[in-house]
Amino acid sequence: MMRTLALTKQSHRYVFRYNEGSECEVLEAVAALASxxxxxxxxxxxASLSFQITCEQATSCLKAMTPERRSA
Structure with missing residues (x-):
């Protein structure tokens, strides 16, 4: 699944598009840009973008661990 991570700062917009499972590479690119x-x-x-990735990962993990509810 393709994901998008974006940050708008003043007149700049930073957009990172990546495949699920490539979060480490995105974080490395974000760190390089910050450096x-x-x-x-x-x-x-x-840190803001890293937090967004962490929240997305946590949400995905919770969805995977939660059994589907079936209506009776």
Whole structure:
């Protein structure tokens, strides 16, 4: 499944599109961008996107662990 991670900051929009299961690679790209002092993207931005990924992963995990409810 294709996922999209986005952050708007001032006049910039940062968009990361990735396949489910590629979260580590996205986090590495986010960290590299935050490390670049010319990017305008800082560690607070990186933390925000990291949090979004974590929340999405937690939601997916909970859905996988929750049995489907069947109507009687």
């Amino acid at each position: 670049d002092p010319t990017s305008g993207f800082d560690w607070v931005d990186a």
